[in-house]
Amino acid sequence: MLSPLLQNLIQALRVLPGVGPKSAQRMAFYLLQRNVDGGKQLSEVLADALENIGQCQQCHTLTEADLCGICSNPRRDQSVLCVVGSPADLLAIEQSGSYQGLYFQLTGHLSPIDGIGPEEIGIDALMELVARKPVEEVILANNPTVEGEATAYYIANLLAEQSIKLTRIAHGIPMGGELEYVDGGTLTHAFNGRQQFK
């Protein structure tokens, strides 16, 4: 039937999210028969990326540099810090063009049941950053899901004692929705309509 190496390739392609057995098969045949150069390119870039991409030392987003393009850009507003839960959320906000400040990217959300506490998602590093930078406002842009809300409240409690304005993006994002999939207009609305965190 299928050769061992071909079976291995189909299996390996299934690590990709959303790729089932049929898609993996189709991808393998396509690369081997019709796009060997594209496949080689993918193999090389993937190895390079996994080897060299790590966290930005300041905001924890994905980058191969010590500091990402946003953290190293002096024209970004250093007095506002937006907390997001993933690189996809950060990218969605950047693409909306509605925000000019800095970010801090958590690694997901608090989930005590899965043993994911504040340190695992980077909240300690967030606190260090807030203490070190002249931050006047922290915008909590965690997803409006149960875990996102819980994470936002946890951070809000930690910052409550400090004289920092604490806001939460609010209007326009449907409850239970994922920030990553919201259009730019809605995100702009959510930023402009942000409310004091209670």
Added chain:
Amino acid sequence: MLSPLLQNLIQALRVLPGVGPKSAQRMAFYLLQRNVDGGKQLSEVLADALENIGQCQQCHTLTEADLCGICSNPRRDQSVLCVVGSPADLLAIEQSGSYQGLYFQLTGHLSPIDGIGPEEIGIDALMELVARKPVEEVILANNPTVEGEATAYYIANLLAEQSIKLTRIAHGIPMGGELEYVDGGTLTHAFNGRQQFK
């Protein structure tokens, strides 16, 4: 925004069929943040496969060996040869368990408009194989599409002078459909109901 290497990775993932910008982004973030080992495995297996998988010397299907598992299996019926248009079609027939003979896998279908003639899809090698082997029946299992039918007729014409039984799988496969997506039962039906090629 996204680092150059991250952008390269997302671009490289888009060579995969069915993967648009959003999926590629999701795949890149997933591999970098949550499955580095799976990503490394994919990179390595992909390089290995692209380097080592070629055509079976006899039937032209994908394999890293000189002869594929079917061609090198002496228990397969050497007197019947089934012509298919892709490795996916060959696999679908094998998985149906309805066929015990040999295969010849064409590289797609004839398409004079795109400059794809008999040699490009391996028809010359098919003729050599038929001349060399004690083949008594050739089953034309090309897809029942316009190009597949044209390819089947072309092969039938070449073999018409020889004392070889020429059949075409027929019943059960919807016209315009793709063999790869037909269930095993339907394929079994199509094999059993095959007709003399006119």
